[in-house]
Amino acid sequence: MILSVLAQLVRTVFSPFTQWLVGNIPADWLGSVPVFTIIAFGVIALAVGQRTNPLPVSAIGLLLTGLETVLIDNDVYGSSFGGLFARSHFADLFIWIILVVGFLVLLSSTTFYGDRATFHSLLLISIGGTMWTVMATDLVALFLAWELMSMPTYVLAALGPSRAAVDGAVKYFVMGLLATVLMLFGIALLYGLTGTTDIAAIGAALQSYFSSPTLELSAVATSLLAMVLFVIAFGFKIGAFPGWMWVPDTYSSADGSLAAFLAGGTKKAGVGALMRIMIVGFIVVRLQWMPLIVLVSILTMLIGNILALRQQNIMRMLAYSSIAMMGYLFIGLAVGTQFGAAAAMFHAFVHALMKTSAFILVWALTVRLRRQVTYDELVGLSSRAPFASGLLAVLMLSLAGMPPTAGLLSKIFLFGSAIEVGMWWLALIGTLNSVLSLGYYLRVLRVCYMAPPEDAERLRLARGPLVAATLGVIGVLVLFINPSIVLDYANIAASQLFG
Amino acid sequence: MIVPVELAAWLVFVVPLVGAVLTPVFARIGGTVRDAMAVLVGFATAFLALDLTASMVLHPEAQDYVLLTWLVAGPYRLDFGVFVDPLSVLLAVIAGGIGSLIILFSIGYMTGRDAEGNLVKDPSLTRYYFFMQLFVGGMILLVMADNLLMTFIGWEVVGMCSYALIGFWHNVTAPSPVADYRTEGEYNAVCGMKAFMVTRVGDIGLLAGILILFMITGTFNYVELQSLAGNASWAAGLGVTLSQLLPVAALLIFAGPIGKSAQFPLHVWLPEAMAGPTTVSALIHAAAMVKAGVYLVARLVPVFIDMTVNVVGVTVFFQTVAWIGAFTAFMAATMALVQDEIKKVLAYSTISQLGYMFTALGAAGLVAESVTAYSAGTFHLLAHAIFKALLFLAAGSVLHAVESKSMRDMGGLWSNMKITAATFTIGALALAGVFPTIGFWSKEMIFDALLEGGQFWLFVLAFVTAILTAFYTFRMVFMTFFGKRSAHVEELEAHGHHIHEAPWSMRIPLIVLATLALGGGLFELVFFGAFSPIGESLIHPFEWSSIHLFAMGPLTLLTVGIWVVGITPAYLIYHRGKGDFSSLRDGPLGRFLKNRWYVNTLYNRVFVGGYLWLSRGLHRRVESALLAFSRTTQEGLDSVSRGWRRTMTGVLNTNVLAMMAGIALFLLVILFL
Secondary structure, rough: OOOHHHHHHHHHHHHHHHHHHHHHHOOOHHHHHHHHHHHHHHHHHHHOOOOOOOHHHHHHHHHHHHHHHHHHHOOOOOOOOOOEEEEEEHHHHHHHHHHHHHHHHHHOOOOOOOOOHHEEEEEEEEHHHHHHHHHEEEEEHHHHHHHHHHHHHHHHOOOOHHHHHHHHHHHHHHHHHHOOOOOOHHHHHHHHOOOOEEEHHHHHHHHHHOOOOOOOOOHHHHHHHHHHHHHHHHHHHHHHOOOOHHHHHHHHHHHHHHHHHHHHHHHHHHHHHHHHHHHHHHHHHHHHHHHHHHHHHHHHHHHHHHHOOOOEHHHHHHHHHHHHHHHHHHHHHHOOOHHHHHHHHHHHHHHHHHHHHHHHHHHHHHHOOOOOOOOHHHHHHHHHOHOOOOHHHHHHHHOOOOOOOOHHHHHHHHHHHHHHHHOOOHHHHHHHHHHHHHHHHHHHHHHHHHHHOOOOOOOOOOHHHHHHHHHHHHHHHHHOOOOOOHHHHHHHHHHHHHO | OOOHHHHHHHHHHHHHHHHHHHHHHHHHOOOHHHHHHHHHHHHHHHHHHHHHHHHHHEEEEEOEEEEEEEEEEEEEEEEEEEEEEEHHHHHHHHHHHHHHHHHHHHHOOOEEEEOOOEEOOOOOOHHHHHHHHHHHHHHHHHHHEHHHHHHHHHHHHHHHHHHHHOOOOOOOOOOOOOOOOOOHHHHHHHHHHHHHHHHHHHHHHHHHHHHHHHHHHOEHHHHHHHHHHHHHHHHHOHHHHHHHHHHHHHHHHHHHHHHHOOOOOOOOHHHHHHHOHHHHHHHHHHOHHHHHHHHHHHHHHHHHHHHHHHHOOOOOHHHHHEEEEEHHHHHHHHOOOOOEHHHHHHHHHHHHHHHHHHHHHHOOOOOOOOHHHHHHHHHHHHHHHHHHHHHHHHHHHHHHHOOOHHHHHHHOOOOHHHHHHHHHHHHHHHHHOOOOOOHHHHHHHHHHHHHHHHHHHHHHHHHHHHHHHHHHHHHHHHHHHHOOOHHHHHHHHOOOOOOOOOOOHHHHHHHHHHHHHHHHHHHHHHHHHOOOOHHHOOOOOOHHOOOOOOOOOOOHHHHHHHHHHHHHHHHHHHHHHOOOOOOHHHHHHHHHHHHHHHHHHHHHHHHHHHHHHHHHHHHHHHHHHHHHHHHHHHHHHHHHHHHHHHHHHOOHHHHHHHHHHHHHHHHEEEEEE
């Protein structure tokens, strides 16, 4: 409601610009114009960044991309490149997640060794790739976009402040390659089976296979193998079981802004792509993938929460918590209903806000203290940096799913969607996991607020990260008061997906 | 009139609420600014309330103004609206008008003298004015709200403010008046908590009742409730369970007023509420808080009256209200007989007078002439607000001068503080129901309604209570202002501390209120004469023209008899000093009354003692087991986490292997599920 009014306003104000765009750009490209824009600005940032800080260029590029995303109405100019990429409400929801995360990350970007140009350029290109990933309706296009998204992040991960970053980056890279190979294998299997790479066409083809009276066992086996491969390949990027092991190593050793981007942005692209493939492509074998996703969901939750319990390093703790969070998200996918999908998207949005902000905040602290932040560093934070401590407290409450934050609602929606279809045991497991997660979230609050500081010196954090985290916290609070801002949009997106 | 009704109806509670929020801001500028703004806000509120009344007189109509829709859920919607009708306006005038006078009075009252005799303001006045304005705002929100839920919000605001204000002097270091606590401050804080906790017991019932009523009717809105109540087909479609739940809901809702308006069995908090500043007591007793309960019952009585026609069993609500009211009136009056503190006497008299109101309101549903009973109840509400505010403020003036709470430390103050004494006596006359004060008219109406309606036993109880009231009221007057000076006063005078009249900021409210109390009988004419057209626009279209106004008759004689029988012994015993009643005072009856019928002790034994007993038992038997369980869980999870962490070597080979193993696992799952 509010969003559509705002969008209408923006469209009215900028209508000449829209006219110009529509008049000068081939209609087949229009849907991808925002992606072009951000990649172009990535190149410009590389050039500008040789001399100065390219932050203004990147920021303008990102804002322009956002503007174009609003102006180019997805109902009218959705499809581009002959339908390889299509913008719908579903894709746009994830695009907005990525843009918001990208904006917060840019605001708080920290760079080392003077690699500003590289950082900005790669980040913007990766954002472009991420946007394409969630728009892709064709497996080959998806693969290309996936690589465009992933490649820059491999380099970015290595740009961290210490040697460990390179180590983390290598792990991420090798595992990423493995995932890519698995994905390619899955695509090849499906192509061999159906003769097409269009996801919707694959869905139709599978439908006909499975409804034909002569059910060929080899076709079934091939499609199921492909499905397993997809779950694992995308699950790798999402950080779900079984491809989750790189997450803590990479997140904790890389530049914190990048960790924020990986956790908030590319992870959601994996969610988007997986949801599209599962629901559009493999809806026929829903009964087969549902137990699989349930298994992934439960294992991912357990892994994240149990391993987070004993972590000392806050960045690692957050990494594990983001694994657990994806476990909750998979509940929404596992129930396989429209409400479940909408809840999962809402959760993706909320998680992007809170996890990005949390990483940014902890990273700002790490940079300020020049050492890894553990619980000991947080002792008495409330008196050393009251504002940052307050932000962290809200974020932790939100991650733990407590009022008055959107984290509570996203969990309620997810668990509610499970109960709606009778999977109350899954909701119960999720709830128990939430309880378990209190063990490490509340520990942060306890050391921040209840332990007296050993070092009474005031901590002044950099302004950029604080502003970014504040925006995230405001978002989390606003979405608690009025979740329908995002939830309505997610409902439309889910209905399109199931359409 | 001057301000449009729909605007004034909102502003009348928004102004004090905003004033409360801004109080700390003004306090930053300066203490004088803060005090002045509080008074200004008070008078702005009073003005708006009076303006609403004027509009009501000129254009009598009941109107529901909805500002915004709060939420819509399926067939249900929840609006934020105000309801303007004679009842809500009357309560708004009481809360706003008397509230403003009390705030003005506070300027003088909250100033004391330090050891050197310099005038000093109380250091936490910002808190004081914040809560006073919030109190008034919450009360007006409660009465103006057009639905039960908003009323409940105001209800809770009022409860919270009462807690904060009763315990206002929580850091006084003087020795405690009660042996159980170390300092007076601690005692005050406990009194605030007692008020909060006891009223909360009722609030739970109220909330449950509201929700059950919502479950039955699907609405919180008073207008919709009223239209449903008269709808026979709606009642017929309720089904057995829901229509049986309806009386339960009504009784649960009445639990709220029982707590808030200090009726038996939740009356125990009100005497302790005297621990706060006297101005707060005045506000609680006259303008806000205790009136909230009466208001809620008055608001819902028309609804339930209509329901009695269609739903069986709702009459039990009226019987409960009337009998609890009458019994409380009697019980509190007996307790007031033996009190030595002037404010305690007033506190018990409030409980007693509230009982009268509930008797009348309850009788409205029991008698054929429900209009008379209903209007008697509401009119007594107005009358009581006026004379009780007057009595409290005058008592505050006395306390301020004498620096003691006990009436045994007073006596013979008449010559020193004539205005206070005269106004106090007028208030006392009104409380005792002596012609021509406002109390006479309102009480006479209640008796009339009870007698005409054939509620003989209720009438007898009310009548006996009235005699007791006249006695203890004048006992208080004679002990305070007449007779011999007490040793305490002599000692004060000897130390050069002259008993002095109150300053003008305190005298003005007294005079205004005394005038109202004295000439308030005219209100009956105004209320039911000029107001009668709007009376018909009350939420329930009563035919107000059928009201039975005062007429000479045998009842008049009885009413006069009350004064004679009640005041004469008070005069003889406490003015003339005749008779020695110490044996009676110290006898079993005196002890019984002094210990407040042992109700307090019983509650303490059962609820406090029982709770502690239960908690000790639970701690020993159950909690230790739970603790062990939680410790084991924690340790178990911890060791799992620690052990698992060891496998997280970060070696790439392991990672890749795990991923491959994952593929195998998934394929197995697919195959076998």
